Amino acid sequence: MGAWGSGPFDNDGAGDLIASIGHGDFTFESVEWAFEDDYLEVDGGQIAVALLELVLIVRADRKRDPAAQDLDLDSFTSALTSERLTWLIEMVERTISSTDSELFELWDEQGPEELASWRVPVVDGLEDLRVLSV
Template sequence: MGTWGYGPFENDGAGDLLAALRAGDPDIDDYLAHVSEEYLEADDAQAAVALAEVVAVAHGLRPAPPQLDGFDAAAYTESLTPAQRARILTTLERAIADSDTSELHELWAENGPEDLEAWRAPILNRLESLRALS
């Protein structure tokens, strides 16, 4: 297992995504390629969490964390198609749904209910805020 933390950018999947965004290669379809499959792999779930955070920052719903210093979240978010935005929300929903749907949920659940809820609660709040934008 790689780097893990409660924050949206405190894992390897988000780090890879941020590196691609900074390099100007932000094809989210590469990061969310397996959304339609039955079981959501941890890397895809981590990318969805990070992408949702970028969108939340762009809309002023969240303060920009240090990981986004120098990155124009608003310009990136404006470049997303409606289908890509919907895909981010759909993947985010699946990431936190349950362990039968999401490897990331399963990994957090292995740490116990307190850790699972500490990870899941802020993501659920972010999801609700982003849904309100639609």
């Protein structure tokens, strides 16, 4: 059984991403496998939401979630080109889509309140990212 929660780092995909960054193994290329198909599987959605939160931590001075508290994000920050930010916006849009996202479907199955508890913060973060990428 995997980790599951509405926070950006409360799941397996995000945990793997955090571990990769912590070990110094992270590159954007290392996660592209999760976004290759037209239908976005749960790992891709979880990674997109976690990446969104990390960008907001380093670019919008958002308070760090305890899961990311001790991460050295210097190499992550240096990889944030305008192209990567545009790509991330697209991946988060796919994640919150009701038609092509397994993560959306899993939250939708839980009911409207649970869906909103996950989706509303992601949509708000996406809007913040759009402002940052202008």
